[in-house]
Amino acid sequence: MIRDPEILILGAGPAGVGAALALADHGVRALVVDSGFAAGGQVYRPMPDTFAPNGTPGLGPDQEEGARQRRLLADSGVATAFGRLVWSIGTDLRVDALGPDGPEFWRPKGLVVAAGATERVVPFPGWTLPGVMGLAAATILLKSQCMLPGRRVVVAGCGPLLFAVANAVVKGGGQVVALADLAGPGTWLRAMPALLGRPGDLLQGGAWMARLAAKGVPLMFRHTVREARALGAGLKVSLGAVDANGRPMRPARDRTLEADSLVVGHGLIPSTEALRLLGAEMYFDAEAGGWVPRLDDDQRASRAGLYAAGDGTGVRGAVGAFLAGRIAGLTAALDLGRIDAGQHARAAGPLRRRLAQARRFGRAMSRLMAPPSGLYDALDAHTVVCRCEDVTRAEVNQALESGAADVNQLKSWTRCGMGPCQGRMCGDTVAQIVALRTGSRAAAGAWTARVPLRPLNVEALAGDFDYDDIPLPTAAPL
Amino acid sequence: MSLRIANQVRRGPAVTLSVDGQAVEAFAGESLAAALWAAGRRALRQSPRAGTPRGVFCMMGACQECLVRVDGQRALACQVAVYADMRVETGAAT
Amino acid sequence: MSVNDKARIPGGETFDAAVVGAGVMGATTALFLARGGMRCALIDAGGVCREASGVNAGTLTLHMTRAALIPYAMRGWDMWKNAPDWLGGDPGVCTTDGLSLAFTAQEAALLEERVEARRAQGAPIEIVTASRAREIEPGLTDDARLVAHCPMDGYVTANLTGHTYRRALVEAGVRLYENAPVTGIEAGDGGFRLAMAGVAPRARRLVLAGGVWLEDMLAWLGLRIPIKALVNQLIVTERVQPVMRSVLGIASGLLSLKQFANGTVLVGGGWQGKGDRARHTTEIVPDNLIGNLRLARYVVPALAETRIVRAWLGFEAETSDALPLVGPLRGIAEAYAIGCVHSGYTSGPYFGRLLAQRILGQEPEMPLFDADRLLATP
């Protein structure tokens, strides 16, 4: 590992790898930091190196693309720091991480934030039960662990991952008890041209749909999870119809199914904490998944030395992430004076054209993943909104009624978002509820970004020390 | 039927963990969350306020629901790989 | 202007008193002015108690209070303890024992000196034996050289301050202007006109209660009083099983440590971060976070097993002599300031009540802190 990178890349998903490769091409001393133990990010999460693949794993050609990117990264000679969680970034670009060797920090000249996305799950009664897991979460279990999320699984939510996961479950020998899609077939048909613009991609929704139907998997379009209840070691899952806005319909015809597990997700949310910590200018873009940084065409954020790429700048998928990462890397090389504007333009031009294409696909995908607003109306008073603190919708409403004007004031008054997930699981839902009152997500606001970016073990952070090693400041006045 | 998909991969050496004092079979390098999941240990902790059971939810280190103790230290089951004789305590984290 | 209030605010209304800044100082003053029969407006750039008064550590400790302020802090402590009686609600007040510790010979000397000075002002603080200290706080390390005990300690859940105050203010009939930054003040015959977006309320009396922004506010009236902005860092753990039951600090005042009823442990003590009050930005200094955490972990070894989930910062105001600025602004009739109180959360309610007494024409129970001593000569 190197001590003095010129550019530090936060995240070794496709966006981070793209940036690293571009920087390596131009001789920039870069360091990629990731909390995981190998490059690949969420989409190309590798299997443990103790595993030997044996044919094509459940989620298809992604494993190969991931392996290719890891090879390219290794060959590029770019320094990597895996197993390091970045927990603080200062406005002087000091980046602090905690890893196996305790706390460490770097002071790069520039920072490429490629932190990816987290999954959105819109709450429903029973969503906190063990056995209920995210849809994207299930992809991790399937692709990196070759493990089924259950023997009999209900797959629900929206977006292309629905079919990817259902298909992988069937392929792995599991049973999909039902697939409940918030969208109707018409939505998919309309999105198809853009989605097919990326043949060979794993999100081959149409083909999978057909395959699942052929296998006898009940495909329930315009349906949602009403409720999950524990039943022995498994679950009882109620599914019901919704209208085009996600509002419940025909409750008398709800169906209750027994299953091992429920896999449910409603799209992805860009992870922007690092950027917000640095005061980067943000705006709300529902279609991109939420709050995203304002970037110029070259992936520069609103302050010098700060670049961003990938799903953390708006959910556009793995291909777009890699291309945007490359452009970010080129731009950082340009700003360091390693290449000139002409070289930058020549290299970035073709990337940008491909990126535009990838974004067309990405946008179609994001549209499919965006939860319809009616889902939030359907959230009843007793439903837990904040998992960590067990804050219910009713408690959120009470705080709003007693004058909480934005998400941060609501957080102070209810502890919603104060738990160890740091508001990652409830933030989007809460903001959506606040926005019902304030009129817009912009007015509802976003959690103030706080350090540490993830919970940290005190023992690991404090390390071994004597009293004399504590840098005590001068005493307060008496 | 095991949740481990057999035909797609050859796993590493089998290892035994101790989970709340009971032996659980797993494979070296496997994610602890996956190993617990496959063993049917789905409830890993209770939420501190309402005391309701929680388990693996996001698989990416974000939700914090899979917090357990590994060899005495708090750790996210989805973020650590298992090794032989790993000592895991569930429910004890909070 | 907050969305809730927009429709209700008529322009140019005249109040008996306008309080600018709705921290614990301004909010308490406004509350008692309204209870004293005045039509009172309380104006804040943000919301009620969302700056220092909503993000502070909430410790109600005499161990950290400046000796000269002990009598005020004791009365403040008492007010917090009885918050339901005068505030109409309980922002999570808990009274418990407080210990102040010394680990080195130098700290022990400091502790002895400080205990003496605070006792002289009436604080019920005593040096106790190590075994007594461990009885009071089973979570305490064995390494303390000297321990001082005060039975009058405790904490408030500071993030609930705004919620509780807001309800009390509304009930008392205080007119709240939230998210309404004041940009200037015109002083004329018979009163003041506040410059702010949309409306320009007038008031016969003016109270400036702007925390670290008090310096700017005083400048509106042509007064130059330098006010330093401390940027205090705080760290909190996730909810954990009980590891301690008291409030712990060290002789130098650089630690404040306690566990709330919900299981979270708050670590503070005035370790400094970085901040810019004009731009309203703050950021932690990682080395100070680690240092503060080491100290906490040293004092309560069981903390080693916990995880921290959040750190944040707030601005605390300090005058050049580190004593308060509470009282009339001489030369400008019916203009007052309140702020810059060390451990100001503890004594805030009391100072607010004192100033309200003064404004209502009563004799304050205790002396105020004159602004004149601080006026910078031009």
Ligand SMILES: Cc1cc2nc3c(=O)[nH]c(=O)nc-3n(C[C@H](O)[C@H](O)[C@H](O)COP(=O)(O)OP(=O)(O)OC[C@H]3O[C@@H](n4cnc5c(N)ncnc54)[C@H](O)[C@@H]3O)c2cc1C
């Ligand atoms: C759980 C999950 C599963 C997904 N599965 C698929 C899939 O199967 N197929 C698909 O097409 N798309 C999938 N996606 C969408 C996918 O995120 C993107 O299309 C793609 O991975 C984006 O690449 P990226 O480089 O922008 O971010 P990511 O791939 O998410 O990479 C971001 C990297 O940053 C690291 N990181 C973030 N914060 C820190 C920090 N503070 N310290 C250290 N490291 C940090 C993360 O560990 C991660 O490796 C998934 C998303 C999620 C959340």
Ligand SMILES: Cc1cc2nc3c(=O)[nH]c(=O)nc-3n(C[C@H](O)[C@H](O)[C@H](O)COP(=O)(O)OP(=O)(O)OC[C@H]3O[C@@H](n4cnc5c(N)ncnc54)[C@H](O)[C@@H]3O)c2cc1C
């Ligand atoms: C991190 C931290 C920890 C602390 N811990 C403790 C503790 O444990 N115990 C203790 O006793 N004390 C503690 N203190 C000190 C205590 O919090 C303060 O002394 C007290 O809260 C100050 O109250 P205030 O009303 O003067 O200021 P503030 O609460 O800062 O209120 C000032 C208000 O003025 C408003 N304002 C500013 N400019 C304008 C404008 N132009 N127009 C309208 N409104 C404006 C602001 O929005 C703000 O609401 C701590 C302070 C900090 C920062």
Ligand code: FES
């Ligand atoms: S399952 Fe969410 S953090 Fe491990």
